[in-house]
Amino acid sequence: MLTKNLMEFHSYVKDLSLSDTVMQMDNFMQHGDITTLEHVIAVSYTSYILAKRWNADVRTAVRGAMLHDLYLYDWHIKTEERTPLTHTFNHPKTSVANAKKYFKPTEKELKIVRSHMWPLTLFHCPTSKEAFILTLADKYCAWNESFGIYDNSAYRKKIKSYLVFVKKTRASQNLKNR
Ligand SMILES: [Fe+2]
Ligand SMILES: [Fe+2]
Helix, strand or coil: CCCEEEEHHHHHHHHHHHHHHHHHHHEEEEEEEEHHHHHHHHHHHHHHHHHCCCCCCCHHHHHHHHHHCCCCCCCCCCCCCCCCCHHHHHHHHHHHHHHHHCCCCHHHHHHEEEEECCCCCCCCCCCCCCHHHHHHHHHHHHHHHCCCCCCCCHHHHHHHHHHHHCCCCCCCCEHHHH
């Protein structure tokens, strides 16, 4: 059973988090043993908390965060078109393209996805409170994930409980659709 906050969080993103496309992010590692899916849920839930606290548009902040790393590949693997370094600068553009391809994001959601790596993406800077929240939440989570702060935390247990809920809901929906 989810906490009250996680239930409210789910109400903003359920079409995204229950989709096959977003679930694909569970196949790729982000930092350490944390998948891209777990990372985007952590960033999205952190954005939910900050957006509520700072009277921002919670729906935009949370949905943009769920889509911010929708690049759908393993960034550690070097290919002819991509290295981990070029990934750092180019993946917001890929996430925007995939968000448009698979969902119907608003212009504001797309803008916050595009600027989430700022200041590295110098010419794509945050232009709204929600965009600023995403750049902060992403850096906060990435830092905690990269330096082991997130590993055995109560926060991770909370994020994992949402991940388990999503997987169980998907499984029961698949059974019903058979
Ligand atoms: Fe990113
Ligand atoms: Fe990220």
